[in-house]
Amino acid sequence: MKGIRRLAQQLDISIGTVSRALNGKPDVNEQTRARVLEAAAAMGYVPNQAGRSLREGSTKAIGFTIESGADTAGNGDNFFLGVIDGVQTAFSRHNLDLVVLPCSTEEDPSQYLRRMVARGMVDGMIISATHRRDARIELLANARLPFVALGRSGTPGPHPWIDLDFEGVVNLGIDRLVAKGHRRIAVGLPSNDINLGFVFFDGYKAALARHGIPYDPTLVIRAGSSEQGGYQIAHELLMLPERPTAVILIYEMMAIGLYRRLNEAGVRPGRDIAVIGFREGPQSRFLSPPLTCFRLSLRDLGVALGESLLASMPAYADIYPQGLVRRIWPLQLVPGESDDFTIPR
Amino acid sequence: MKGIRRLAQQLDISIGTVSRALNGKPDVNEQTRARVLEAAAAMGYVPNQAGRSLREGSTKAIGFTIESGADTAGNGDNFFLGVIDGVQTAFSRHNLDLVVLPCSTEEDPSQYLRRMVARGMVDGMIISATHRRDARIELLANARLPFVALGRSGTPGPHPWIDLDFEGVVNLGIDRLVAKGHRRIAVGLPSNDINLGFVFFDGYKAALARHGIPYDPTLVIRAGSSEQGGYQIAHELLMLPERPTAVILIYEMMAIGLYRRLNEAGVRPGRDIAVIGFREGPQSRFLSPPLTCFRLSLRDLGVALGESLLASMPAYADIYPQGLVRRIWPLQLVPGESDDFTIPR
DNA sequence: TAGGACTTCGTAAACGTTTCGGAGAAAAAT
DNA sequence: ATTTTTCTCCGAAACGTTTACGAAGTCCTA
Numbered sequence: 001m002k003g004i005r006r007l008a009q010q011l012d013i014s015i016g017t018v019s020r021a022l023n024g025k026p027d028v029n030e031q032t033r034a035r036v037l038e039a040a041a042a043m044g045y046v047p048n049q050a051g052r053s054l055r056e057g058s059t060k061a062i063g064f065t066i067e068s069g070a071d072t073a074g075n076g077d078n079f080f081l082g083v084i085d086g087v088q089t090a091f092s093r094h095n096l097d098l099v100v101l102p103c104s105t106e107e108d109p110s111q112y113l114r115r116m117v118a119r120g121m122v123d124g125m126i127i128s129a130t131h132r133r134d135a136r137i138e139l140l141a142n143a144r145l146p147f148v149a150l151g152r153s154g155t156p157g158p159h160p161w162i163d164l165d166f167e168g169v170v171n172l173g174i175d176r177l178v179a180k181g182h183r184r185i186a187v188g189l190p191s192n193d194i195n196l197g198f199v200f201f202d203g204y205k206a207a208l209a210r211h212g213i214p215y216d217p218t219l220v221i222r223a224g225s226s227e228q229g230g231y232q233i234a235h236e237l238l239m240l241p242e243r244p245t246a247v248i249l250i251y252e253m254m255a256i257g258l259y260r261r262l263n264e265a266g267v268r269p270g271r272d273i274a275v276i277g278f279r280e281g282p283q284s285r286f287l288s289p290p291l292t293c294f295r296l297s298l299r300d301l302g303v304a305l306g307e308s309l310l311a312s313m314p315a316y317a318d319i320y321p322q323g324l325v326r327r328i329w330p331l332q333l334v335p336g337e338s339d340d341f342t343i344p345r
Numbered sequence: 346m347k348g349i350r351r352l353a354q355q356l357d358i359s360i361g362t363v364s365r366a367l368n369g370k371p372d373v374n375e376q377t378r379a380r381v382l383e384a385a386a387a388m389g390y391v392p393n394q395a396g397r398s399l400r401e402g403s404t405k406a407i408g409f410t411i412e413s414g415a416d417t418a419g420n421g422d423n424f425f426l427g428v429i430d431g432v433q434t435a436f437s438r439h440n441l442d443l444v445v446l447p448c449s450t451e452e453d454p455s456q457y458l459r460r461m462v463a464r465g466m467v468d469g470m471i472i473s474a475t476h477r478r479d480a481r482i483e484l485l486a487n488a489r490l491p492f493v494a495l496g497r498s499g500t501p502g503p504h505p506w507i508d509l510d511f512e513g514v515v516n517l518g519i520d521r522l523v524a525k526g527h528r529r530i531a532v533g534l535p536s537n538d539i540n541l542g543f544v545f546f547d548g549y550k551a552a553l554a555r556h557g558i559p560y561d562p563t564l565v566i567r568a569g570s571s572e573q574g575g576y577q578i579a580h581e582l583l584m585l586p587e588r589p590t591a592v593i594l595i596y597e598m599m600a601i602g603l604y605r606r607l608n609e610a611g612v613r614p615g616r617d618i619a620v621i622g623f624r625e626g627p628q629s630r631f632l633s634p635p636l637t638c639f640r641l642s643l644r645d646l647g648v649a650l651g652e653s654l655l656a657s658m659p660a661y662a663d664i665y666p667q668g669l670v671r672r673i674w675p676l677q678l679v680p681g682e683s684d685d686f687t688i689p690r
Numbered sequence: 691t692a693g694g695a696c697t698t699c700g701t702a703a704a705c706g707t708t709t710c711g712g713a714g715a716a717a718a719a720t
Numbered sequence: 721a722t723t724t725t726t727c728t729c730c731g732a733a734a735c736g737t738t739t740a741c742g743a744a745g746t747c748c749t750a
Contacts, residue, residue, distance in 0.1 A: 003736050014700045019738055029698060046463035050399035051736030054705045059395070061466070068430040069644075080426075081447070085413040088449040097464070100445035102426070104433040118391035119442070121406070121466070227631045253627070260631040282598070283628075286572045286605040299414075348706050359730045364708055374728060396706030399735045 007045050011035060022047070053120075061097045062087075062309065063122035065113060065136075067129060069105035078282065079298065080128070083150070086302020087126065094316065096123075110135040117143050124309050126150060130161070130195045146313040148325070150305060153195050160312050162305050162327045164279075166196060169294050169331055170203035170248065171210075173276045176292075176333075177246045178211050181343030182274060186219040186244035188233040188254050197222075200250050200278075219244055223254070230254030234261030245343055246274035252281040255291050255338070274339040279331070289337035296331045304329070352390055356380060367392070398465070406442045407432075407654065408467035410458060410481075412474060414450035423627060424643065425473070428495070431647020432471065439661065441468075455480040462488050469654050471495060475506070475540045491658040493670070495650055498540050505657050507650050507672045509624075511541060514639050514676055515548035515593065516555075518621045521637075521678075522591045523556050526688030527619060531564040531589040533578040533599050542567075545595050545623075564589055568599070575599030579606030590688055591619035597626040600636050600683070619684040624676070634682035641676045649674070 001009060004022075008015040013032065021028045021036035039045075053059040064087060066080055080100075088098045099122065103112040113136050117125070123146070127136050130151035137155040140147040149161040170187075177185050187204045190197040205215055221236050223229035233254060237244055238261070249255055255277045259269050269275045270289035277284060277293035284291040308325035310316040317323075346354060349367075353360040358377065366373045366381035384390075398404040409432060411425055425445075433443045444467065448457040458481045462470070468491070472481050475496035482500040485492040494506040515532075522530050532549045535542040550560055566581050568574035578599060582589055583606070594600055600622045607614050614620045615634035622629060622638035629636040653670035655661040662668075 004738095005736075015737085016701075016739075017699055020699090023738080025739090027698060032698085046460075048399070048736050049465045050395050050404070051705090052738075054393075054395040054399050054707085054735090055737045055739085057705075066426075068426045068433060081411075081413050084447045085450055088413060088447065089451060092449065092451070097461070098447060099466075100447055102429045102433065102443060102445055104437065105430055106434060106437070115391075116442070120394045121444075227628050231631060256628045257631045260633060263633055283572050283601045286576060286602045288605060288608050349708095350706075360707085361709075361731075362729055365729090368708080370709090372728065377728085393706050396735090397708075399705090399737085400707045400709085402735075 003048055003051070004045070007036070007039060007043065010043075011039055058123050058315070059121055060095060061099050061122050062091055062124045062126065062306075063099055063101045063116060064126040065101045065103055065109070065116070065128065067105065067109065068102035079279075082298025083128075083302040083305065086297075086299035086304075087306040088302070089299070090303045090306025090310070094310065094319075110139055113139055117145055123315075124148075124313055126305060126309060130155075132193050132195050132198060134195070146309060148305060148309040148312060151195055152199070152326075154198075158324060160308050160325045162301070162308060162325070162329055163199070164196070164296065165328045165330050166199045167203040167206070168328075169278060170200055171207045172294075172333060173248050174204070174207040174211065177248070177274055177276065177339065178213070180246075180274065180339070180341070181345055182246040183213055183343075184216070184219065184242065184244040184246070185213070186221065186233075186237055186247040188230065188247060188249040188251075188258070189220060189222045190225045190250060191222040191229070192225075194225075197250065204248070225251050225253070227253050227257035227260075230257030230259075231261045232257070234258040234265075238262075238265050238267070244273070245341065246276070246339070248276045248278075250278050252277040252279050252284055252291060252293055255287060256283070259287060270336075270338045270340045272341060274341040276339050280334050284334070284336065287336075287338070289340070292336035292339040293334050294331035295334045296329060301329055348393055348396070349390070352381070352384060352388065355388075356384055403468050403660075404466055405440060406444050406467050407436055407469045407471065407651075408444055408446045408461060409471040410446045410448055410454070410461070410473065412450065412454065413447035424624075427643025428647040428650065431642075431644035431649075432651040433647070434644070435648045435651025435655070439655065439664075455484055458484055462490055468660075469493075469658055471650060471654060475500075477538050477540050477543060479540075491654060493650060493654040493657060496540055497544070497671075499543075503669055505653050505670045507646070507653060507670070507674055508544070509541070509641065510673045510675050511544045512548040512551070513673075514623060515545055516552050517639075517678060518593050519549070519552040519556065522593070522619055522621065522684065523558070525591075525619065525684070525686070526690055527591040528558055528688075529561070529564065529587065529589040529591070530558070531566060531578075531582055531592040533575065533592060533594040533596075533603070534565060534567045535570045535595060536567040536574070537570075539570075542595065549593070570596045570598070572598050572602035572605075575602030575604075576606045577602070579603040579610075583607075583610050583612070589618070590686070591621070591684070593621045593623075595623050597622040597624050597629055597636060597638055600632060601628070604632060615681075615683045615685045617686060619686040621684050625679050629679070629681065632681075632683070634685070637681035637684040638679050639676035640679045641674060646674055 004015050008018045021033040101116050103109045125147040128150040130149045130153040132154050134153045134155050152161045152163040221233045223232045262269050277291045280293040280295040284293050311320035311322045311325050349360050353363045363381050366378040446461050448454045470492040473495040475494045475498040477499050479498045479500050497506045497508040566578045568577045604614050622636045625638045625640040629638050656665035656667045656670050
């Protein structure tokens with residue numbers, strides 16, 4: 001005899017009453033409810049999830065898919081761990097648990113997601129690293145599973161997302177560089193088709209146009225989202241006939257490799273060339289010179305992500321009545337010394 | 346009508362036969378099996394996990410708990426993402442899926458683990474960041490849930506683990522430094538009670554003793570497992586009346602902050618002081634000077650971790666008959682230039 | 691005192707799956 | 721021709737939970 005049945009037998013009550021007592025249903029004597037709760041705590045009873053979700057049709061868990069593999073971790077350091085922490089606090093208020101579903105490098109993300117959805121292990125899903133045209137979004141929409149994307153996408157159809165304010169960042173960054181006299185501003189982008197690369201690129205071109213600076217394709221370098229990528233970016237920039245005076249990077253880890261290559265060439269970041277990174281990482285301020293970059297609270301972002309998922313789940317519609325949420329997440333400039341280089345007029 | 350019932354009705358077969366056909370049981374006509382498989386694929390049928398695990402008493406999933414929160418992540422994202430990728434490939438051969446269970450910074454890891462185990466969502470568990478005395482180990486042992494720890498622990502009772510070869514690393518590192526004439530060798534350790542800190546410390550003392558170097562407690566600096574921690578370590582070392590000529594760090598990220606503080610003081614890493622880091626990170630070789638550190642394949646480590654868990658699961662005892670696995674994972678020296686500094690005799 | 695409203699609880703069905711014990715038929719053995 | 725074996729399949733039970741429904745009991749009202 002196990003589970004609720006054992007509890008009921010021990011208390012000499014029917015299992016139905018025990019269940020109602022535990023779940024806070026009204027039609028149960030408060031005295032017996034107290035007895036049940038006490039006995040449950042005493043014997044360490046916890047409801048079996050399989051039984052419950054079979055009956056309920058819902059598990060109290062939300063999935064968060066990321067791509068595993070150390071080298072594919074475009075965001076580096078602790079991006080996901082920070083966001084996840086926020087997501088969790090958003091969910092814990094509703095007794096929802098978070099499970100992270102890492103898609104192996106060996107598997108197609110869509111296939112993986114399909115399997116996980118079919119598994120029926122989660123009531124909702126958060127996907128990250130959205131691509132230009134992301135099959136996962138169509139998949140989730142078809143499966144009618146509530147979801148929210150960390151990162152917008154060009155995939156047609158309405159779906160909720162939260163994305164970082166790439167336009168704002170690149171605008172502010174280029175404004176700042178132009179104010180210091182820069183006109184030849186390079187940009188380091190990811191080489192894969194992750195959507196943020198396109199958004200950043202569009203913002204870059206728009207910002208240049210706004211300042212009347214002609215767009216020069218040779219100043220756009222695409223490379224891996226890693227230190228190695230930054231190294232390569234610097235390498236290619238150094239080989240240009242007319243070297244840029246400033247560079248703006250989409251991943252802060254790129255700065256490490258970029259610094260390295262520049263130093264090798266005797267070009268001092270912050271003095272001979274201005275460098276602006278994107279997201280502030282734990283290392284930004286410990287680089288020499290400290291990297292000028294943009295700050296956001298990963299935890300707050302995670303909370304917002306969790307809440308926007310809740311808003312798109314019918315069961316929580318009364319608590320979060322916003323419906324379909326789309327949100328641009330702001331970042332704050334963190335001035336370093338890497339963009340101190342000023343062009344004399 | 347849903348699930349297997351619908352499939353059975355459509356094929357005009359009993360649900361039992363459908364189930365047996367799908368699960369490869371012997372007593373089903375190969376012709377009808379083919380029909381079932383085809384129909385299942387056609388209508389995109391996937392077995393409901395709740396129903397299955399309710400009946401089976403087992404879900405086909407393994408849990409991997411880590412601590413979320415950007416600041417608590419001593420190893421950073423790439424470490425776990427790399428290991429997880431390996432774990433996954435080990436499991437995928439047996440159609441097991443991996444779910445990562447991130448323990449929020451707000452919650453006690455033991456309580457969290459208890460909840461997750463009680464949830465009955467996983468058949469086995471991998472825990473990481475083991476502490477000196479880890480309540481989670483006793484918890485899992487009591488719950489009789491198969492598990493393996495990434496990191497040994499002082500917790501009594503036999504349990505399987507895999508841990509990095511800290512002794513080997515610190516031995517090799519100190520041998521190397523001593524061969525270059527160093528006698529005042531500092532060590533940067535984590536400030537929390539994570540077990541690897543103790544193991545590393547013991548190895549440090551043993552290695553010094555082996556070389557007849559007296560142990561000087563002032564050369565042992567404990568700090569946060571981050572860039573900031575490295576900065577602090579350098580800061581404290583610089584304030585010592587007699588400065589060490591070498592320092593060995595337990596986290597490679599510490600090197601970034603350490604470099605920074607040393608540079609601020611005009612002390613050049615690799616020329617005025619020798620620095621050895623522990624695990625090679627993506628940035629090690631892009632630092633100036635490149636960090637001397639130790640390499641391991643995260644993916645292989647993950648595979649080993651997965652297989653040792655399988656070995657402790659009764660259901661897979663025939664495939665992995667090794668039983669309780671305890672393993673020290675070797676690392677390879679990656680020479681950089683950060684320990685080029687040699688003491689003239 | 692009869693009847694209604696309310697409270698409290700037990701019974702049983704349902705969720706989707708796997709598996710056990712047989713049943714019927716065909717094939718093989720006697 | 722009868723028994724035995726083999727091959728397929730069906731029916732039913734079971735996993736642990738929640739909940740709709742109804743039954744008893746109590747209290748109040750007419």
